[in-house]
Each structure stands twice: as C-alpha cells, then as structure tokens.
Amino acid sequence: MTATTMSMAKALNAGLRRAMDDDSKVVLMGEDIGRLGGVFRITDGLQKDFGDERVIDTPLAESGILGTAVGLALRGYRPVVEIQFDGFVYPAYDQIVSQVAKYRYRSGGRVGMPIVIRIPFGGGIGAVEHHSESPEAQFAHTPGLKVVACSNPRDTYWMIQQAVASPDPVVFLEPKRLYHSTKAEIDVEATPTPLFSSQVVRPGTSATVLAYGPAVSVAMGAAEAGLADGLDLEVIDLRTLSPLDMGPVHESVRKTGRAVVVHEAHRNLGMGAEIAARISEECFYSLEAPVLRVGGYDTPYPPSRVEEAWLPDLDRVLDAVDRSLAW
Amino acid sequence: MTATTMSMAKALNAGLRRAMDDDSKVVLMGEDIGRLGGVFRITDGLQKDFGDERVIDTPLAESGILGTAVGLALRGYRPVVEIQFDGFVYPAYDQIVSQVAKYRYRSGGRVGMPIVIRIPFGGGIGAVEHHSESPEAQFAHTPGLKVVACSNPRDTYWMIQQAVASPDPVVFLEPKRLYHSTKAEIDVEATPTPLFSSQVVRPGTSATVLAYGPAVSVAMGAAEAGLADGLDLEVIDLRTLSPLDMGPVHESVRKTGRAVVVHEAHRNLGMGAEIAARISEECFYSLEAPVLRVGGYDTPYPPSRVEEAWLPDLDRVLDAVDRSLAW
C-alpha cells in the first residue's frame, strides 16, 4: 500500500495531476487556475508542470468557459472546468443545460461531452453574497448531466479521476469548507468504489440519515452526539445525486423505518424532495414516519454573521430524528 | 356582467392592455413583441397603442432584457418581460436567480423588483429543440421568486393583471399549446380569485389529481374518461407553484387518501417531488398509497414526431390512478 496523507484540496490536486498524466487530452480551464493555482489552490503547480496549453487561465466569462469547453470536447479534448464559486455558475447555465447536457441525445449518441464542471459549493466560510450557494438540484433536474458530491479526501481523490474518465458530463461538487479541514490517508493503489454509488458510512438501526457533500460531516456529528441519547443512526453518503443510487437507501429505510435527508440547499425542491418522494413510493409500508428534510431555509443565502443559524447543524438533524421517532 | 369571449392569447392581450391602462409605469419588453406583436401575437397592437417607449422591441439578448428590466425597476418602472420560448430563458438565468430574486432580501427590504417574466412553456406544438421546455422547478427552487402557471383563459385574464400588480417578481408560465385552443366567457368586472391560491376545479372522491398549466386539461380529460371506469377524480389546479398553496391539496388528500401529480417537466426533481414530499409529511396517516407522479421522462425533450409519447396524457394519468388504487 502506497499511502499518503492528504487534505481534500490536496486530494483534488493529486487526482487531477494523475488524470492529466494518464490522458494528454485532459485540459483544465478556469479563472485564476494557472499562475495562482486557483483561489482555493486546487490546481496549484499544475500549470507549471503541464504548461499553459493544458492549464488555461480563461478570460473572466463563464459562458465562455463552458462554451469553449464544448468546442474542445468536439475536437477530442476532455476539459475539466473550474467555476470559481457556486454563485458564478449561472452565467454558464445556458451552455450547461442546453448544450453540454443535450449534445449526446440530440446527436443520436454520436457526440459525447466528456466535460467535468468542478464547483466549490456550500457555505460556512464567512463569505459575502454568491459565494455559498448550493445549486445541485437544478443540475440534477437536467437530464444528460451527472451530478456527484464528495465529502472526504479519500473519496475525492478517486471521484475526481473517475469523473474525468467519464464519457458523460459530470457536475462535480466540492464542499469548499472542507477543502483544508481534515486529512486522510489515501492508498493511491487501492481499487476505488464506483463513482455513481451511495455508501453507508455509519451503520445503525434507529433511523437513516441521508447526506452528501458538506452535510455528511454534519450527519456524522449528529450520529456521534445521538449516542448519548441512545440513538444509533445509520448514515448514508449519497455521493451521486444524478443518477441517484437508491438501492442502499431503500435497504436502509426498510430496516430503520425512518429517514431524514440533510443538505444545505433550500429545502423547497431540494434533493430532499426527490429522495423523500422516492422513498415514500418504494418503502411505503416500511415507513414509520414520513421522510423528514433538514435543509437550508427558503430564503436567499444570508449574511455570513448569521449563516450558522441558517445552515443545517447537528442539532437540527437530531431534532428531525426525534420528530421522526415521535411520529 | 360585461362578458367577452376570449382565447387565452386574447385574455393575455386584454389583461396586459388593462394593466398598462391602469399604471403608466408598466412597460413591456421582449424580442419581436412590438411591430410583430410577438411570435404568438400576445402583445398584438400594444405597441401601436402605447408607443415604442412602453412596448420595447429589445435586442436579441435575454440577459440584457432581464438586466435592463432590473434597472428600469430601480427607476420605478414595472417591466413585463416576454421570453420568446422557454428554452431561451437560460441566458437570462443569472440575472433572474442572482439579481431579480435576491434584490429585496439583500437590500433589507428597501428595494423591490416588481418584474413579471412571461414564459410560454411546455410542449405539444410540434416544434424543434428548445421550444418545449418546462423550467418551472428551477425557478420555484429559488427563494425570492414567485412562480405561477395559468391553465384557462378566464384565470389568465386575471392572473396576468395580478402578477403585474405584484410588488414581487413573478415568473408567469403560459401553456403555449393552449394559447388558441379554447375560448371562455370572461366577466371583466368580476372579482378574481387571489393569485397565489390553488383551486379545486373538479370535485371528486376516488383520488386527487394535481396539475397546473397545460397538464390541467390532461387531468380533466382523465377525470372525464375515468367516469366510464367508475372513477370520480378530484382535480386541483395548483395555479401557484411558489409559494405552494397546500391547504386545498391536503384537505383533498385527507378526503381521498390518494394523490397523483401531473406535469410536463421531468419527473426527477420536478414539482411533483416537492408536492409528494409535503403531502407525505402532512397527510401521513391519511395516505392509502404513496403520492404518484406522472411527468415528462428524464430525457431531454425529444423530437416532435415522438413528443406525444413523451408527454403525460390521460392514459398515463389513469394508469397512475389505477396503480394508486391498487396499492
């Protein structure tokens, strides 16, 4: 085993480096990703090592980034695009939903779009407006896009490589507040879990807590804290948001009879809505209580001095679990 | 009673005319809405009567339309924007979700955005790509936007006026395939139903069918056809998608014990997901079956020669009702 200890930021960097070594058609594109190495330093050193033809500091225009990525893909390249912050993906929204997502379908399968759209997402970093959004539901609602979210360094190292290798476009969501928070040992010779699969990250019996991205640590924190109250929570890291991998979820809910979904995105029409609808349909007779949802409130993302009250935390998760158990 | 018979297109035209008469700050903006009267003729004759300062043929740039509408609103105007087809709203997505939707919140309530964004939506007109999309879930997921959909000429006449009078931004969805299909008598002196309310449009007992926009006629057709099989379906026209008016929905489901949601938008993360999640939570013990969803499939909108197979129709609605009853 060749293990290295890495933060999530480092895991992304190492994963991207390996993907670029493996395939000379992989190019990185984005604002400030070259000389600076990105505002989060995810691409640190890559322009130096791979040159500015493969690590491209683009003009400040996101529709331009995605639109030229489509053209590069048509020429046989595999662009990996960095959107600087979640809130700046919207100028590129049209190219993503009308071009990237549809190309394979409309071309009768002839033309693929092997593009990865990396988006640092979510809040909790004390930022100003537009730097803490969670846009995943909008992409997951769009057929033709795959959407994944990583939650820990080890997964991240593999997931980014799997996403780059994917022949389909992948919206790759990175919980920015975890970039530098924890480290993990990564065996770079291990066999990774398949990209589009969910995983039980903590087995338990009292209720099922479903989370992805930054919410996984919140869910795990809740599970820890719940022990004191005699709760034994099962936590599932969804990892893939489109397609959803409902197998492990349904299995778990059939066992526990209760489910709580946690995410930072607004609750209304967030991923929790879809997951609740599917669980209700598939596990109708197993449910002891309705699927409950803990999400960001249905307001715009608030000023940072009050964001902790807005973001789901372990108390809100445990409160939902309690309500579920009391149903 | 001063009744006139109008198609939905005519009702929109008459409603806009009345709104412009009532308030000189109302301006219309969009591509081809002036001289041509819009590709669907919704604004026919309005430029002639109100002048080109109030009915503006804009350059061909949707972000520009919305962005300048924000500026006009800041100057005290009430822009009513026409997006030519649903699929062309995406270039304006950033201005809508990051500017229009957030202005009131970020300004601490000081600055409102009384903008109406009219979007002819949905399929079934035999069009080419990008002309048959149903983007409502994405807007409903965005706090700060209100989203409504009309389904018949009478409602439309009032809803458009109420939307223009609203101090908050309203995404106004018009089922384009119904523009010219049916006519209704409209009493222009009546007192309209409040804008943000859902309505039971057909009382029944066997199951509740929820629909909006073009799907309402499908649901009504299903209810008619169901009579032959001894089904007495209750149909609710949701009318408002954000905020949702769940009162009448919950009441109905508590009575029937079964619900089916119908819309053209992709099922995955469509409005049906949210509605199913809410009904499951509020009516947990009343439900005899899970809330079922009939939606567009989770593929890009298909070529028109096969769109009828893709779109929800009365058979698919009845099939879902049957499955619900057999649960």
Place this chain on the structure above:
Amino acid sequence: MADLVDPPLVQLLTPEGERVEHPDYRFDGDDQTIAALYRDLVLTRRVDTEATALQRHGELGIWASLLGQEAAQIGSGRALAPQDFAFPTYREHGVAWCRDVDPMALLRLFRGTDQGTWDPDEHNFGLYTIVIGAQTLHATGYAMGIQRDGAVGTGEAGRDAAVVAYFGDGATSQGDVNEAFVYAAVMNAPVVFFCQNNQWAISEPTTRQTRVPLYQRAAGFGFPGVRVDGNDVLAVHAVTTEALQRAREGSGPSLIEAFTYRMGAHTTTDDPTRYRHSDEVERWKLRDPLERVRAYLRRVNAVDEAFFTDIEAEAEELGVRLRAEVRALPDPDPTTLFGNVFTEQTPELAAEQEEFRSWSASLETEVAR
C-alpha cells in the same frame, strides 16, 4: 442610419453579372469553378423551395428558408478546406450542402424525427444550433483544440486548419457571441466569424441590434472585420478564403459581415408582411445571388445552354427524391426516447423505459380487447 448601409462592400461580381476588380481581394478560380458554384447555388435553392413546399403540405414541422442567402453560404462553404470545420445556426443549408451532408438529414430534423444525426466529425460540420449564438463559443473552443493539436501555422499543406462560425445579425447582440470574440482574440484562435447580416432578426431590423455596421465590431476586440456583398458568391469566396488562410497561418480570428437579405419569411410560421414592406423585398430581388452568376456565365460563354438545362434536370431529380424520401420517413419508435441520454443507460432510465414499454403494451392489450 445611412452608415448601416453605406460603407464600402467588397464586390467582385455586380448584380448585372459583370466582374469587377477589388484592390485587396480576388477570386482565385476559373470559369469552370464558377460554373460549379452556380450548380451549388441552384441545387441549394432547390432544396430550400422543396422544403418550404413540404412544410406547406404538412410533411415538415417547420422550415427556416435560406432564400436569398445562397451566395453567402456557398461562397463561404466552398472556401473551406476539407480539414476545416464549420459551426452552423439553423439556416446553413447551403453550407451543409458544401460539407456533403445529405439534405435528408436536415429535412428529418425539421420534420421532427430527430434533432440532427449527421456525424459532425465525418463532415466537419457541427450540429444545427438553435440557441442564438451558442455555437460561436463552440467554434472558438474547437479552434483552441486545433491550436493544441499543433495544426496551425505549420505551413504543411492539408494540415493547418481553421474553423468558421456562422451566425446572424441578431446574434451579434448575444453575450455569447461577444465572449467568443474575447476568447478568440485573447487565444489568437484560428476562427472566422461569419455573420450573415440578412437585415432581419425575425421582425427586428438590424438597427435594433446596432447603430454602426456590424463588421466594425471586430476592431474593438482586436481583429479585422470586413463587409462583403453577401449576394456575390465570388466576393464571399475570396474574402472567406483569405480569412481562413489567415487563421490557418496563425494570424488569428477575423469577422466577415456578409451583407445579404432574407428574401422569405423567418421560418414557415412567420408572416413578414406584418413588419416589412414588399418594396424592400422587390429591391433585393434585383440583387439575386443566382441571377448574376447565370448572367456572367452566359455573357462570357463559359458554358453552353445544356449546362443550364442539365442543372435544372438535376434539381428536379433532387426535388423528387427528397419529396419521396421525406414522405416515406417513419416516425421514430418511442422506446428510442430513452437511449443516448448517457453513454450507458442508467438504471433509472432503464426503469423508465421498462415502465413505458409495459404501459404501452397494456394499452395495446386494452385496445385489442
């Protein structure tokens, strides 16, 4: 708005069919080449009129006619080298013709049986793009790919490649088109921006998009722009050849404004009498892109009369074939709806397909009963 119309326009063949000199541009082909271009013009027009007729008979859902723009499209399309790549809007039927895309592929799209199924790589011709302006960025990105392949400025024959991005006068207002200008300039990408200014964006005249001639937009982004008589196939060919060569050599992007006219409706669903005068259309008829080439060929006796009758016969034959093939087109099998969303069908989509299949089967059983 005199300056929208008046600035000098590169012209090599007058509406009367006389060849004229231009200080910067010359057409590099002989009369046989011109005769071949004439054939392209006639056949392209025939595809177009046939399609319009088919739409009227309910065989197509809609059709976007290129009537009047044949010279702009054939002149530029024939300037492309095999290794060059073209990105069309929804109206480039003449360019498709030059790229050997069977007109049936276009007709299937407008009939609604598919959304564009030629292989872009086989024809070096992108899929039709309806969202205005989006393809100009694709073209620029593709050109960036050419640069990364080392296929610019080598001087090796047949290796250096360029891209042409088609768009309309209305499209120049879109953010995407201007971003494409930015990217192409900064990257020095081998792309030719080819704007067919047909004077109208549906019902809006060019004055709703700009107050100066469109070719001037380029200078502000740092590359050359030129306005050419878009109804003069020789001038368009010459100007495009030069711009493509520039691009292939590594001298970067340029903008061509082909000044032309949309003789017909925007599409078959449009009614242009609501917004423009017929005398404008009449005036442009005098500048018909086909007439002047015919007049020239006749004047210099480059071809005999059989040439013209042969082409007419060929056009007739083409029309007959298209009519027959369109009428015979089957509707797609609904179960194909669920394929090609991704490389491999996801379990979710497989389930939807199965749901659809069993439900359709149940319907049939019911009907059969």
Place this chain on the structure above:
Amino acid sequence: MADLVDPPLVQLLTPEGERVEHPDYRFDGDDQTIAALYRDLVLTRRVDTEATALQRHGELGIWASLLGQEAAQIGSGRALAPQDFAFPTYREHGVAWCRDVDPMALLRLFRGTDQGTWDPDEHNFGLYTIVIGAQTLHATGYAMGIQRDGAVGTGEAGRDAAVVAYFGDGATSQGDVNEAFVYAAVMNAPVVFFCQNNQWAISEPTTRQTRVPLYQRAAGFGFPGVRVDGNDVLAVHAVTTEALQRAREGSGPSLIEAFTYRMGAHTTTDDPTRYRHSDEVERWKLRDPLERVRAYLRRVNAVDEAFFTDIEAEAEELGVRLRAEVRALPDPDPTTLFGNVFTEQTPELAAEQEEFRSWSASLETEVAR
C-alpha cells in the same frame, strides 16, 4: 503588447504634480476644488486602510481594497450631479464616499452583518454587485428609465440625468457587459461606462481579457471611448464630466477606461506575490494618485500646512470612529433571516420562521437544564 500600455492617455496633472494642457479636456474647478478633492482622496484612503486593518483583526470577513484607485473613483464620483445615479462593483468605496454613503454601511457588508443596506434612492447609488458585470445592465436599464421620464436633453438645469456604471478590466469579458454596450447604443441611453483598468483581475493580467486597449471596445458598438490617466483626479474628473454631460444632453453612451493600478491584493484573502512582481508595484507607487495632488497644492501654495494637518486629524478621527463602531456591531438576530424575501411574508416562510423560533427556544431550554 506595447499597444496595451502605450496609446495616448488623457492627463492634466503629472505624477510630479504639474498641471498640463490637453486639447480636448480641461478641469473646470479652482484650487479650492482641488483641495476638496484632496480631502476626499485622503479620507477615502483612510477608510480603506482602516478596513484592511479591521479585517486583519478579524472584525471583517473580507475587504476589497481600493488602494491606488482613489483618483479614478473620486474624480468620477465628484463629477456626478445630484440627480445622476451610480452603479458600483464591490470596490467603489470612493464613489460611495462621494454619494454620502456612510463607510459603516460598507463595513457592515464586509463584516457580514448585512448585504448592503443603504437606500439606493436616497443616495442615487446602487447596491454593491459581486457578480461581475451584472450591474452594467442595471445601469443601462436605469438610464432607459431616465429617458422614459423625459429627463434627457431638456436643457433644464438639475433635471437632465445620467448614469455611471463602474466595472473592472476583467469584467469587459463578460457577456453582460457587452450586452449592456449593445442596449445602450441601440437605445442611445444616457449611461457612462466607467472601466477601472487596474491591470489585474485577481491573478490575471489585462492581456488575458483583451489584446487591444479596452477603450477601443466602444467604437465597435458605436459610441466613443477614451483612456484617461486613472491616477490623475483632475483628468478623470474632466473626462467624466464631459461624458456625463454628453449623456444628459441626449448624445448617448460612452466608455471611459481609467488606466490605474490595484496597489494591494485583490481582496484580503488574496496573495499577489504569487502572480506579480514587486517591481511592478514599485513602479506604480511613483504614480500615486494622492502624492501628485499634494505636490501640486504645495507647489502653488493653494493651502497652508494646517490644511494638511487638519485633514490628517480628520482622517484619524474617522478611523477611530469606524474602528469603534465596527467593533460594537451586533450580529443580526437570526429570526430576521425570514423577512424581506417578499414584500409580505408567505405562509411558508412564516412557518419556517416559527419552526426556527420554537426549535431555538427548545435548544435554550435544553442548555438551561
């Protein structure tokens, strides 16, 4: 890329503090006006350095420094008439100063207690806009509103109004900014596009956004562009005054490129040593926007030494006040989260607020136990 730096630049006050003539522009104020501008420059810089210090002490979440851009902002801000309206980015602290927005309003925003709570209508100053370029369209739309109000070209003093849209060199690549150019030109809207080319968009030099000087962009859209020494408050004032007057008269939009330099980091989270050389910064220090005004005032004896010490004292006092007030700022009450999404709270939001309130209460009870 010599031409990115070299083209003639309007200058009226040299870095050495000598006034020079320009054929087209002259500063229309007397020495007392210049002294007043100097005061603005000093106090604005003080707000900025104070904010940077407060951020370092953890009192602000982030700060975007205007260091080096004071002349561009004060020169243009003081050219505005009361009825004019300005749309800022996130860095226009000097313009905010000219529009009488209390610096505390800016500090609250960067501290994270709100998202901008001055009343735009009271100050004729829009909210800070972070999404690059979005505000240029708002400015254009606002200018269209001025046209509809009949407040252009009347000649009535104090009635005719104009708008100024601020943005950076990086922003010129955004579709929105170019669409704003299109709209403004076609509508002939009374808007001045004011680009502070501070040479950097975070880590990217201007050459990543354009290969020709930015002021040239305007001509391609059909309106004039001019490059001014952005570190020369007199020149900026003169050029902006002229452009605003043009706009108010009904002569339409124009573009000003204020050639300046971001002396500090992009924001307090940025580390510019990673991407630029300190000698570049050193060179620009010689063109400091404050120094040259001070040198001029001293040279012509426009003011006595007390003038300078008074301003220093005023700046010190301002600094003390801001420090104290920022430190005293309470965090917002979390229940305010649920207000102001709409004009009236929806039942849904009222329910979320109630849920939040009762849940918070239960937490407190638990803690109390």
